[in-house]
Amino acid sequence: MKIKFLIYRYNSQKKEKLKYDSFDVPYNKGMTVLDVITYIYKHLDSTLAFRYECRQGICGTCGVMLNKKPVLSCSTQIDQTLETQTIEPLANFPVEKDLIVNLEPVLKRYEKIKPYLDKIHKVIITKKKSNESKAFRKCIECGCCIAGAPEITQSAKGCMDPMSLVKVARYVTDPRDGLDRKAMAKKNGIDKYSDEIGKKLTLLCPRGIPIDEAIKLLKK
Numbered sequence: 408m409k410i411k412f413l414i415y416r417y418n419s420q421k422k423e424k425l426k427y428d429s430f431d432v433p434y435n436k437g438m439t440v441l442d443v444i445t446y447i448y449k450h451l452d453s454t455l456a457f458r459y460e461c462r463q464g465i466c467g468t469c470g471v472m473l474n475k476k477p478v479l480s481c482s483t484q485i486d487q488t489l490e491t492q493t494i495e496p497l498a499n500f501p502v503e504k505d506l507i508v509n510l511e512p513v514l515k516r517y518e519k520i521k522p523y524l525d526k527i528h529k530v531i532i533t534k535k536k537s538n539e540s541k542a543f544r545k546c547i548e549c550g551c552c553i554a555g556a557p558e559i560t561q562s563a564k565g566c567m568d569p570m571s572l573v574k575v576a577r578y579v580t581d582p583r584d585g586l587d588r589k590a591m592a593k594k595n596g597i598d599k600y601s602d603e604i605g606k607k608l609t610l611l612c613p614r615g616i617p618i619d620e621a622i623k624l625l626k627k
């Protein structure tokens with residue numbers, strides 16, 4: 408059985424017109440989106456540009472849109488019941504080439520929220536305390552939440568993106584950090600996140616991070 412994949416093609420350096428190329432790919436049970444992309448690259452078109460590293464859902468480099476939904480391509484299996492499927496670069500990012508996006512705007516926003524421990528307090532962290540930040544520490548910075556939040560990333564100017572807010576929540580729950588992170592969150596538009604957006608983002612996160620809980624925590 409073959410599945411038809413429509414793949415987004417664009418080269419920002421050549422300023423080409425965006426197009427979709429169609430490829431018929433033989434389906435194997437358990438096939439992931441990354442398997443499809445590498446099959447196309449190896450057997451059908453070696454000019455296809457895409458990113459991946461670990462193949463284990465850990466490095467966060469392989470995010471794409473599968474049928475308009477952000478996913479980690481290495482750990483998302485193909486739904487064999489759909490005859491035609493689309494694979495596109497992550498939404499809400501500028502595209503560099505084909506499935507590769509430019510991370511610079513996001514990293515600039517990320518820098519603003521100081522994504523590291525600052526004004527460090529020397530304290531002993533108990534297991535209970537450590538568990539409070541555990542879920543937020545699982546973020547692999549894949550950008551899937553950003554791709555799934557057009558309400559925030561396209562219209563709410565000056566508002567921190569969901570990846571940044573998870574990082575802020577991670578430090579709010581770490582007693583070693585000495586910054587007023589909740590004030591930082593307020594200043595960076597945390598109130599623009601509704602409960603609905605929070606729930607939607609939580610469902611999208613491939614690491615199962617409760618982004619809705621992070622939003623509630625920062626709004627408190």
Ligand code: SF4
Pocket residue numbers: 545546547548549550551552553569570573611612613614615616618
């Ligand atoms: S919160 Fe989840 S979806 Fe967002 S960047 Fe981190 S791991 Fe990816």
Ligand code: FES
Pocket residue numbers: 459460461462463464465466467468469470479480481482
């Ligand atoms: S290749 Fe590393 S998370 Fe997918």
